[in-house]
Amino acid sequence: xxxxxxxxxxxxxxxxxxxxxxxxxxFSVLGLATGxxxxxxxxxxxxxxxDFKKTLTYNLDEYVGLDESHPQSYxxxxxxxxxxxxxxxxxxxPDEKLFPYYDSMIDNSDGIDIQILGIGTNGHxxxxxxxxxxxxxxxxxxxxxxxxxxxxRFFDSIDEVPTQARTMGIDTIMRxxxxxxxxxxxxxxxxxxxxxxxxxxxxxxxxxxxxxxxLKVYYSD
Ligand code: F6R
Numbered sequence: 047x048x049x050x051x052x053x054x055x056x057x058x059x060x061x062x063x064x065x066x067x068x069x070x071x072x073f074s075v076l077g078l079a080t081g082x083x084x085x086x087x088x089x090x091x092x093x094x095x096x097d098f099k100k101t102l103t104y105n106l107d108e109y110v111g112l113d114e115s116h117p118q119s120y121x122x123x124x125x126x127x128x129x130x131x132x133x134x135x136x137x138x139x140p141d142e143k144l145f146p147y148y149d150s151m152i153d154n155s156d157g158i159d160i161q162i163l164g165i166g167t168n169g170h171x172x173x174x175x176x177x178x179x180x181x182x183x184x185x186x187x188x189x190x191x192x193x194x195x196x197x198x199r200f201f202d203s204i205d206e207v208p209t210q211a212r213t214m215g216i217d218t219i220m221r222x223x224x225x226x227x228x229x230x231x232x233x234x235x236x237x238x239x240x241x242x243x244x245x246x247x248x249x250x251x252x253x254x255x256x257x258x259x260x261l262k263v264y265y266s267d
Contacts, residue, residue, distance in 0.1 A: 048242055053230055053266040057086030060162065060226050060264075065096045067159055073135075074101045075152075077161030077214075077222055078128075079172070080120045083230050084162050088127040098134045102155050104148070105139045106163070106172035106219075110186065110210035114141075118200050140184050140212040148184035149218055161222035165229050168192045169237050169250035173213035176249045182215030216254050224260045227252065231267065238265055 051059075064087075068074050078084070105120055114121040121139055129137055140148045152158060163171050168190060174182065175190045189197075189209055198204040219225070229238040241252035242263055248254075255261050 048238065048263045048265050050265045053086055056228060056264045056266055057084075057090050060087050060228070061090030061094060063224075063226070064091060064160055065094050068096050068098060068101050071159070072100065073156075075155050075157065075159050076101060076103045077158040077219070078103050078105050078124065079162045079164050080105065080107075080123045081164045083164035083228050085127060087162065091128060092131045096132075098132050100135055102135050103137045104152055104155075104158060104214075105137070107211050107213040108139045108141050109208040110142075110212060111208050140214065142212075145184050145186075145212045148214065152218065152221070158222040159224065161219060161225045163219070163225060163227045163252075163255075165227060165234060165238060165241065165252050166193055167196055167233060167237055169241055169252045171216070171219060171227070171252045171255070173211040174216050174219075174251040176251060178216055178251050179248055180220075180254055181217050183218055184212065184214050186210055186212050216251060220254065220258055222258075224262075225255060225258055226262050226264065227255060228264045228266075230265075235265065238263070 105124060108120045112119040116122060138144060165171060168176055170193065173187050173189065175187055189211055194207045198207050201207050241250050242256065244253060246253045246256055
């Protein structure tokens with residue numbers, strides 16, 4: 047079921063769930079997303095009195111070919127929005143060095159407790175583009191024209207958008223214990239409804255989430 051609310055309320059609610067998990071657990075593992083959608087959650091977390099020193103994070107994806115000092119790299123993004131404000135046990139990205147071991151590392155951390163997800167206008171989750179199989183693990187993808195165009199808003203020109211990324215696979219994401227999927231903006235409404243109420247198909251990677259036993263879906267205009 048899709049719950050509609052204001053963006054502020056959705057972010058507040060999710061940040062509170064994260065706070066509760068972290069406070070109630072000896073050790074916790076978060077799966078984090080970048081892009082415009084989760085910014086409000088990180089803003090809330092920065093304001094909260096939570097100690098993340100026993101929390102590990104695994105980001106969903108990272109561009110291929112962007113140095114971490116590039117303002118559009120996802121490491122840079124996470125640093126700006128959260129990691130430079132709050133000290134965590136450790137923060138991981140599927141970069142060149144870690145990506146072959148990413149799924150084993152997550153398993154060895156006892157899995158992701160809470161995974162935050164946005165959705166692409168083509169139905170992608172992380173950078174699992176249409177056609178990605180259900181059993182995919184962390185891998186390198188060629189970004190679709192649609193994603194390159196969508197993400198060009200963050201760059202000076204479309205030619206600067208990387209054409210490849212490293213991403214958790216669908217299976218990696220589905221193994222998370224709890225998933226929060228958030229779509230913000232009227233341009234995401236139709237694809238969100240198709241993903242959540244339509245047929246389960248690799249053509250809409252987010253539709254696989256219907257099979258997750260602990261999924262919460264939020265929409266705001
Ligand atoms: C980002 C990610 C992507 C975004 C999606 C929506 O780490 O994995 O799947 O969540 O492209 O992006 P925004 O939130 O910018 O609309």
